Amino acid sequence: MPSLVLGLIGAGVTVLAVWFRVGTSRAARWWVRTGPDFAHRYDPRWTHEHVALVLVPWFGQLLLLLAIGFLPVFHQAVPFLILLVEIVVTGSISPFLRYRYILPLWLYPTWLRPVREKERDELRRLRA
Numbered sequence: 001m002p003s004l005v006l007g008l009i010g011a012g013v014t015v016l017a018v019w020f021r022v023g024t025s026r027a028a029r030w031w032v033r034t035g036p037d038f039a040h041r042y043d044p045r046w047t048h049e050h051v052a053l054v055l056v057p058w059f060g061q062l063l064l065l066l067a068i069g070f071l072p073v074f075h076q077a078v079p080f081l082i083l084l085v086e087i088v089v090t091g092s093i094s095p096f097l098r099y100r101y102i103l104p105l106w107l108y109p110t111w112l113r114p115v116r117e118k119e120r121d122e123l124r125r126l127r128a
Contacts, residue, residue: 031052
C-alpha cells in the first residue's frame, strides 16, 4: 500500500515538473523570472526557478524511487538505502545550485536558455 500511494503522489509531482518545463500557459510558467534583477544575485534563498526546475523534479524522483523500494519484492532496508543515497547525492550537489542566481543552462527548458545565457554573459561582464 505505501508503494501505491508514494507512486501516485510521485507520478503527480513528476507530471507537475514536466508541466512547468513544457507548459505554455501563464500558470505553467509562474516560476519564470522576468527581467534581469542582478541586485539579488547573491540571495541565498531558493528562487522560484530553483523550486520549479530543481526541487519539484527531485521530489518527484524521490517519491517514485521510494515507491519502487517499498515494493514487496525488495528487502525492508531498500527504501532506507534509497533515501540515504538521495540525501548524500543531493547534499553534495545542492551547494553548487543554491547560491546561484542563474542555474546551469542545461537545467533550463530550451525556450528559456537563450535568455538566461544572455543574463549569464551580462553577469560575467559586470564582474570583470
